Amino acid sequence: MEALGQFIPLILIFAIMWFLLIRPQQKKMKEHKAMVEAVRKGDQVITQGGIIGKISRVKDADEVEIEIASGVKVRLVKNTIAQVLSKTEPADN
Numbered sequence: 001m002e003a004l005g006q007f008i009p010l011i012l013i014f015a016i017m018w019f020l021l022i023r024p025q026q027k028k029m030k031e032h033k034a035m036v037e038a039v040r041k042g043d044q045v046i047t048q049g050g051i052i053g054k055i056s057r058v059k060d061a062d063e064v065e066i067e068i069a070s071g072v073k074v075r076l077v078k079n080t081i082a083q084v085l086s087k088t089e090p091a092d093n
Contacts (some may be wrong), residue, residue, distance in 0.1 A: 021037065036078045042088030047079045 039045065043055045044067065053066035056073055064081070067073050 035084055036081055039078070039081060039084060040088065044085040045081045046083045046085060047076060048082045052085070 039055055040058060043044045043056060044052065046052050047066075051066075051068055051074075053068040053074070055064050057065040059065060059075070062078055063075055064078055065073050065075050069082055
């Protein structure tokens with residue numbers, strides 16, 4: 001019983017760390033993944049390097065092409081997209 005009493009503070013510290021640090025970080029990662037998977041042509045994005053551009057083509061599951069100036073296009077890995085500034089509306093069929 002005495003040995004269990006010594007581990008209670010350690011267990012409480014772990015529980016507090018889980019709810020204050022680990023769980024919110026996992027939620028943030030899940031939201032970022034959903035945002036990155038939802039990007040499509042025409043969306044204006046900011047990369048982790050601070051470059052603002054418009055998606056001109058979604059190449060495959062991991063890569064997009066963005067236009068950062070008139071006629072200047074760069075290929076990016078989707079996970080480097082930090083934020084979506086404006087989303088395009090889906091076309092009505």
